[in-house]
Amino acid sequence: MIQFRLYFDKDAETQWLNHMSAQGWAMKRFFAGFYSFEKSGKGEYTYQVDFGDRMFKVSDAYREFMQDTGIEIVQTWGYWVILRRKASDGKFELYTDVDSSIRHYTKIRRMFEAVTIIELICMLVELYIGLVTGVEAGLACALILAAILITCVNQVRKLNNTIEQLQARMEGTEDMGTKKRCRNISGFMAAGLLINSCVLMLSESISRNIKISVQLAAIILMLVGLVQTCRRK
Amino acid sequence: MTEKDNPLTEAVYYILLAVRKPNHGYGIIQEVERLTKGRVVLGAGTLYGAIQTLEKRKWIAIYSVDTQSRKKKEYIITDLGREVFEAERVRLEELLSNAELMEEIKK
Numbered sequence: 001m002i003q004f005r006l007y008f009d010k011d012a013e014t015q016w017l018n019h020m021s022a023q024g025w026a027m028k029r030f031f032a033g034f035y036s037f038e039k040s041g042k043g044e045y046t047y048q049v050d051f052g053d054r055m056f057k058v059s060d061a062y063r064e065f066m067q068d069t070g071i072e073i074v075q076t077w078g079y080w081v082i083l084r085r086k087a088s089d090g091k092f093e094l095y096t097d098v099d100s101s102i103r104h105y106t107k108i109r110r111m112f113e114a115v116t117i118i119e120l121i122c123m124l125v126e127l128y129i130g131l132v133t134g135v136e137a138g139l140a141c142a143l144i145l146a147a148i149l150i151t152c153v154n155q156v157r158k159l160n161n162t163i164e165q166l167q168a169r170m171e172g173t174e175d176m177g178t179k180k181r182c183r184n185i186s187g188f189m190a191a192g193l194l195i196n197s198c199v200l201m202l203s204e205s206i207s208r209n210i211k212i213s214v215q216l217a218a219i220i221l222m223l224v225g226l227v228q229t230c231r232r233k
Numbered sequence: 234m235t236e237k238d239n240p241l242t243e244a245v246y247y248i249l250l251a252v253r254k255p256n257h258g259y260g261i262i263q264e265v266e267r268l269t270k271g272r273v274v275l276g277a278g279t280l281y282g283a284i285q286t287l288e289k290r291k292w293i294a295i296y297s298v299d300t301q302s303r304k305k306k307e308y309i310i311t312d313l314g315r316e317v318f319e320a321e322r323v324r325l326e327e328l329l330s331n332a333e334l335m336e337e338i339k340k
Binding site for chain 2: 103
Protein backbone atom coordinates (compact mmCIF):
# COMPACT_ATOMS: atom_id res chain seq x y z
CA MET A 1 0.00 0.00 0.00
CA ILE A 2 1.24 3.47 -0.84
CA GLN A 3 0.13 6.65 0.87
CA PHE A 4 1.03 10.22 0.09
CA ARG A 5 1.66 12.58 2.98
CA LEU A 6 3.66 15.76 3.41
CA TYR A 7 5.02 16.04 6.91
CA PHE A 8 7.05 18.95 8.18
CA ASP A 9 6.65 17.96 11.81
CA LYS A 10 8.62 14.86 12.78
CA ASP A 11 6.56 14.22 15.91
CA ALA A 12 3.34 14.15 13.89
CA GLU A 13 5.02 11.87 11.34
CA THR A 14 6.20 9.47 14.06
CA GLN A 15 2.70 9.37 15.50
CA TRP A 16 1.20 8.57 12.11
CA LEU A 17 3.75 5.81 11.36
CA ASN A 18 3.04 4.19 14.72
CA HIS A 19 -0.69 4.54 14.14
CA MET A 20 -0.28 2.71 10.81
CA SER A 21 1.90 0.07 12.48
CA ALA A 22 -0.78 -0.52 15.13
CA GLN A 23 -3.19 -1.32 12.30
CA GLY A 24 -0.79 -3.84 10.79
CA TRP A 25 0.93 -1.64 8.20
CA ALA A 26 4.72 -1.41 8.56
CA MET A 27 6.35 1.43 6.62
CA LYS A 28 9.12 0.11 4.39
CA ARG A 29 10.13 2.82 1.94
CA PHE A 30 9.78 6.54 1.45
CA PHE A 31 10.23 8.64 -1.64
CA ALA A 32 9.29 12.32 -1.95
CA GLY A 33 6.17 12.15 0.18
CA PHE A 34 5.15 8.62 -0.87
CA TYR A 35 5.23 6.15 2.00
CA SER A 36 5.02 2.50 1.05
CA PHE A 37 3.71 0.04 3.60
CA GLU A 38 3.88 -3.71 3.99
CA LYS A 39 1.47 -5.94 5.86
CA SER A 40 2.83 -6.90 9.25
CA GLY A 41 1.61 -8.05 12.61
CA LYS A 42 -0.50 -5.45 14.38
CA GLY A 43 1.86 -3.23 16.35
CA GLU A 44 4.85 -5.37 15.39
CA TYR A 45 7.17 -2.36 15.06
CA THR A 46 7.69 0.91 16.86
CA TYR A 47 8.84 3.77 14.62
CA GLN A 48 10.96 6.79 15.46
CA VAL A 49 12.25 9.61 13.29
CA ASP A 50 15.75 10.92 13.91
CA PHE A 51 17.66 13.87 12.52
CA GLY A 52 21.09 12.83 11.27
CA ASP A 53 24.28 14.73 10.59
CA ARG A 54 24.54 14.04 6.88
CA MET A 55 22.28 14.29 3.87
CA PHE A 56 20.71 11.07 2.56
CA LYS A 57 23.09 8.81 4.47
CA VAL A 58 24.26 8.02 7.96
CA SER A 59 27.79 7.57 9.25
CA ASP A 60 29.15 4.05 9.72
CA ALA A 61 29.34 4.67 13.46
CA TYR A 62 25.63 5.56 13.53
CA ARG A 63 24.62 2.53 11.45
CA GLU A 64 26.66 0.15 13.60
CA PHE A 65 25.39 1.64 16.81
CA MET A 66 21.75 1.34 15.78
CA GLN A 67 22.23 -2.23 14.55
CA ASP A 68 23.89 -3.23 17.82
CA THR A 69 20.95 -1.78 19.70
CA GLY A 70 18.48 -3.82 17.68
CA ILE A 71 17.24 -0.86 15.66
CA GLU A 72 16.64 -1.04 11.92
CA ILE A 73 17.34 1.96 9.69
CA VAL A 74 14.33 1.89 7.38
CA GLN A 75 14.98 4.95 5.25
CA THR A 76 17.13 8.05 5.08
CA TRP A 77 15.75 11.13 3.38
CA GLY A 78 17.61 14.43 3.50
CA TYR A 79 18.71 14.73 7.09
CA TRP A 80 15.82 12.57 8.27
CA VAL A 81 16.33 8.99 9.36
CA ILE A 82 13.33 6.72 9.85
CA LEU A 83 14.06 3.97 12.37
CA ARG A 84 12.07 1.09 13.73
CA ARG A 85 12.43 -1.65 16.30
CA LYS A 86 10.43 -4.73 17.12
CA ALA A 87 7.88 -3.74 19.73
CA SER A 88 8.61 -7.03 21.53
CA ASP A 89 12.10 -5.64 22.34
CA GLY A 90 10.51 -3.10 24.64
CA LYS A 91 9.73 0.59 24.58
CA PHE A 92 11.56 2.41 21.80
CA GLU A 93 12.43 6.05 22.42
CA LEU A 94 15.29 8.07 20.99
CA TYR A 95 15.75 11.01 23.33
CA THR A 96 15.12 10.29 26.98
CA ASP A 97 16.50 13.33 28.77
CA VAL A 98 15.89 17.04 28.49
CA ASP A 99 19.48 17.82 27.49
CA SER A 100 19.58 15.61 24.45
CA SER A 101 16.00 16.53 23.45
CA ILE A 102 16.92 20.22 23.41
CA ARG A 103 19.99 19.48 21.33
CA HIS A 104 17.91 17.39 18.91
CA TYR A 105 15.18 20.00 18.40
CA THR A 106 17.77 22.78 18.12
CA LYS A 107 19.44 20.97 15.21
CA ILE A 108 16.06 20.61 13.47
CA ARG A 109 15.26 24.27 14.06
CA ARG A 110 18.59 25.32 12.54
CA MET A 111 17.75 23.33 9.41
CA PHE A 112 14.30 24.95 9.09
CA GLU A 113 15.83 28.38 9.60
CA ALA A 114 18.32 27.77 6.80
CA VAL A 115 15.55 26.50 4.52
CA THR A 116 13.40 29.54 5.34
CA ILE A 117 16.17 31.91 4.28
CA ILE A 118 16.83 29.98 1.06
CA GLU A 119 13.10 29.89 0.22
CA LEU A 120 12.86 33.61 0.87
CA ILE A 121 15.71 34.39 -1.52
CA CYS A 122 14.26 32.08 -4.21
CA MET A 123 10.85 33.65 -3.76
CA LEU A 124 12.21 37.16 -4.24
CA VAL A 125 14.08 36.09 -7.37
CA GLU A 126 10.91 34.49 -8.81
CA LEU A 127 8.90 37.54 -7.83
CA TYR A 128 11.36 39.73 -9.71
CA ILE A 129 11.17 37.47 -12.77
CA GLY A 130 7.38 37.44 -12.56
CA LEU A 131 6.81 41.14 -12.04
CA VAL A 132 9.66 42.80 -13.91
CA THR A 133 10.09 40.51 -16.89
CA GLY A 134 6.39 39.60 -16.96
CA VAL A 135 6.85 35.83 -17.02
CA GLU A 136 3.70 34.45 -15.35
CA ALA A 137 5.38 31.16 -14.43
CA GLY A 138 7.78 33.14 -12.26
CA LEU A 139 4.87 34.61 -10.36
CA ALA A 140 3.31 31.17 -9.98
CA CYS A 141 6.58 29.80 -8.57
CA ALA A 142 6.85 32.73 -6.20
CA LEU A 143 3.39 31.95 -4.83
CA ILE A 144 4.26 28.26 -4.28
CA LEU A 145 7.49 29.28 -2.55
CA ALA A 146 5.52 31.69 -0.37
CA ALA A 147 3.26 28.83 0.71
CA ILE A 148 6.30 26.68 1.62
CA LEU A 149 7.83 29.67 3.36
CA ILE A 150 4.76 30.00 5.60
CA THR A 151 5.01 26.31 6.51
CA CYS A 152 8.71 26.64 7.38
CA VAL A 153 8.15 29.75 9.49
CA ASN A 154 5.39 27.91 11.34
CA GLN A 155 7.75 25.00 12.00
CA VAL A 156 10.45 27.31 13.38
CA ARG A 157 7.84 28.89 15.69
CA LYS A 158 6.59 25.50 16.79
CA LEU A 159 10.15 24.29 17.48
CA ASN A 160 10.88 27.49 19.41
CA ASN A 161 7.91 26.67 21.57
CA THR A 162 9.00 23.04 22.10
CA ILE A 163 12.54 24.07 23.03
CA GLU A 164 11.27 26.79 25.39
CA GLN A 165 9.08 24.26 27.16
CA LEU A 166 11.98 21.84 27.51
CA GLN A 167 14.19 24.59 28.93
CA ALA A 168 11.45 25.54 31.36
CA ARG A 169 11.28 21.94 32.50
CA MET A 170 15.04 21.89 33.04
CA GLU A 171 14.94 25.09 35.08
CA GLY A 172 11.85 23.97 36.95
CA THR A 173 9.81 26.97 35.84
CA GLU A 174 7.07 25.08 34.03
CA ASP A 175 3.44 25.14 35.14
CA MET A 176 3.79 28.60 36.54
CA GLY A 177 0.92 29.98 34.55
CA THR A 178 3.26 31.27 31.88
CA LYS A 179 2.22 28.79 29.26
CA LYS A 180 2.55 30.70 26.03
CA ARG A 181 0.65 29.68 22.95
CA CYS A 182 2.61 30.36 19.85
CA ARG A 183 0.99 32.40 17.15
CA ASN A 184 0.96 30.53 13.87
CA ILE A 185 0.32 31.72 10.38
CA SER A 186 -2.99 30.20 9.31
CA GLY A 187 -3.02 27.32 6.85
CA PHE A 188 -5.70 29.13 4.82
CA MET A 189 -3.05 31.62 3.80
CA ALA A 190 -0.84 28.90 2.30
CA ALA A 191 -3.87 27.29 0.60
CA GLY A 192 -4.86 30.60 -0.97
CA LEU A 193 -1.35 31.13 -2.31
CA LEU A 194 -1.25 27.62 -3.80
CA ILE A 195 -4.64 28.01 -5.52
CA ASN A 196 -3.60 31.35 -6.95
CA SER A 197 -0.42 29.78 -8.25
CA CYS A 198 -2.39 26.99 -9.98
CA VAL A 199 -4.67 29.55 -11.65
CA LEU A 200 -1.68 31.47 -12.95
CA MET A 201 -0.12 28.33 -14.39
CA LEU A 202 -3.35 27.25 -16.06
CA SER A 203 -4.44 30.72 -17.09
CA GLU A 204 -4.13 29.93 -20.82
CA SER A 205 -6.27 26.82 -20.76
CA ILE A 206 -9.19 27.99 -18.65
CA SER A 207 -11.87 30.53 -19.40
CA ARG A 208 -11.70 34.07 -18.10
CA ASN A 209 -14.75 33.66 -15.89
CA ILE A 210 -13.42 30.57 -14.13
CA LYS A 211 -10.07 32.24 -13.68
CA ILE A 212 -11.58 35.30 -12.06
CA SER A 213 -13.91 33.35 -9.78
CA VAL A 214 -11.19 30.95 -8.60
CA GLN A 215 -8.81 33.83 -8.01
CA LEU A 216 -11.50 35.61 -6.05
CA ALA A 217 -11.98 32.48 -3.93
CA ALA A 218 -8.22 32.30 -3.36
CA ILE A 219 -8.13 35.93 -2.28
CA ILE A 220 -11.01 35.36 0.13
CA LEU A 221 -9.16 32.32 1.50
CA MET A 222 -6.04 34.42 2.05
CA LEU A 223 -8.08 37.15 3.75
CA VAL A 224 -9.64 34.56 6.07
CA GLY A 225 -6.11 33.30 6.75
CA LEU A 226 -4.92 36.82 7.50
CA VAL A 227 -7.77 37.46 9.93
CA GLN A 228 -7.20 34.08 11.59
CA THR A 229 -3.47 34.72 11.93
CA CYS A 230 -4.09 38.06 13.60
CA ARG A 231 -6.80 36.75 15.94
CA ARG A 232 -5.13 33.51 16.97
CA LYS A 233 -3.66 33.74 20.42
CA MET B 234 39.34 19.22 33.01
CA THR B 235 37.45 22.48 33.28
CA GLU B 236 34.88 23.93 35.65
CA LYS B 237 32.00 23.39 33.31
CA ASP B 238 32.53 19.61 33.16
CA ASN B 239 30.75 19.39 36.50
CA PRO B 240 28.04 18.66 37.42
CA LEU B 241 27.66 15.78 34.99
CA THR B 242 24.24 15.03 33.56
CA GLU B 243 22.64 11.91 34.93
CA ALA B 244 23.07 10.17 31.57
CA VAL B 245 26.80 10.96 31.37
CA TYR B 246 27.33 9.92 35.00
CA TYR B 247 25.79 6.52 34.44
CA ILE B 248 27.41 5.98 31.05
CA LEU B 249 30.85 6.56 32.61
CA LEU B 250 29.95 4.10 35.32
CA ALA B 251 28.76 1.54 32.79
CA VAL B 252 32.07 1.65 30.87
CA ARG B 253 34.29 1.13 33.94
CA LYS B 254 34.81 -2.21 32.20
CA PRO B 255 34.54 -2.69 28.43
CA ASN B 256 30.93 -2.39 27.35
CA HIS B 257 29.01 -1.94 24.10
CA GLY B 258 26.02 0.27 23.28
CA TYR B 259 23.22 -2.09 24.19
CA GLY B 260 25.20 -3.32 27.18
CA ILE B 261 25.41 0.25 28.51
CA ILE B 262 21.63 0.69 28.21
CA GLN B 263 21.03 -2.56 30.12
CA GLU B 264 23.63 -1.82 32.78
CA VAL B 265 22.22 1.65 33.47
CA GLU B 266 18.71 0.22 33.63
CA ARG B 267 19.89 -2.39 36.13
CA LEU B 268 21.84 0.11 38.27
CA THR B 269 18.86 2.44 38.52
CA LYS B 270 16.33 -0.37 38.91
CA GLY B 271 14.62 0.62 35.70
CA ARG B 272 14.35 4.33 36.50
CA VAL B 273 16.78 5.43 33.77
CA VAL B 274 16.38 3.78 30.39
CA LEU B 275 18.66 5.56 27.94
CA GLY B 276 17.17 6.23 24.51
CA ALA B 277 19.32 5.24 21.54
CA GLY B 278 19.61 8.85 20.34
CA THR B 279 20.58 10.13 23.78
CA LEU B 280 23.22 7.42 24.20
CA TYR B 281 24.62 7.79 20.68
CA GLY B 282 25.00 11.56 21.10
CA ALA B 283 26.61 11.15 24.53
CA ILE B 284 29.09 8.54 23.29
CA GLN B 285 30.13 10.82 20.40
CA THR B 286 30.68 13.71 22.82
CA LEU B 287 32.53 11.63 25.42
CA GLU B 288 34.79 10.15 22.76
CA LYS B 289 35.58 13.64 21.48
CA ARG B 290 36.40 14.80 25.01
CA LYS B 291 38.55 11.68 25.44
CA TRP B 292 36.67 10.59 28.57
CA ILE B 293 35.97 7.23 26.96
CA ALA B 294 37.80 5.35 24.21
CA ILE B 295 37.09 2.49 21.85
CA TYR B 296 38.26 -0.70 23.52
CA SER B 297 37.86 -3.16 20.69
CA VAL B 298 36.41 -3.47 17.25
CA ASP B 299 36.40 -6.77 15.50
CA THR B 300 35.17 -6.21 11.98
CA GLN B 301 35.81 -9.82 10.97
CA SER B 302 33.27 -11.47 13.20
CA ARG B 303 31.18 -8.29 13.42
CA LYS B 304 31.65 -8.12 17.12
CA LYS B 305 29.99 -5.17 18.80
CA LYS B 306 32.11 -2.08 19.31
CA GLU B 307 33.13 -1.75 22.94
CA TYR B 308 34.02 1.35 24.94
CA ILE B 309 36.11 1.83 28.07
CA ILE B 310 36.62 4.79 30.39
CA THR B 311 39.97 6.65 30.07
CA ASP B 312 42.15 8.03 32.87
CA LEU B 313 40.78 11.48 32.12
CA GLY B 314 37.28 10.07 32.36
CA ARG B 315 38.07 8.58 35.76
CA GLU B 316 39.41 11.95 36.92
CA VAL B 317 36.19 13.68 35.88
CA PHE B 318 34.11 10.98 37.54
CA GLU B 319 36.14 11.26 40.77
CA ALA B 320 35.67 15.05 40.83
CA GLU B 321 31.94 14.50 40.44
CA ARG B 322 31.93 11.94 43.25
CA VAL B 323 33.64 14.43 45.58
CA ARG B 324 31.04 17.06 44.63
CA LEU B 325 28.16 14.66 45.25
CA GLU B 326 29.64 13.64 48.61
CA GLU B 327 29.73 17.27 49.63
CA LEU B 328 26.07 17.61 48.65
CA LEU B 329 25.12 14.53 50.63
CA SER B 330 27.07 15.47 53.76
CA ASN B 331 25.55 18.93 53.71
CA ALA B 332 22.13 17.33 53.39
CA GLU B 333 22.50 16.23 57.02
CA LEU B 334 22.09 19.87 58.05
CA MET B 335 18.40 19.41 57.31
CA GLU B 336 18.14 16.82 60.06
CA GLU B 337 19.86 19.11 62.64
CA ILE B 338 16.99 21.59 62.57
CA LYS B 339 14.44 18.86 63.22
CA LYS B 340 16.17 17.80 66.45
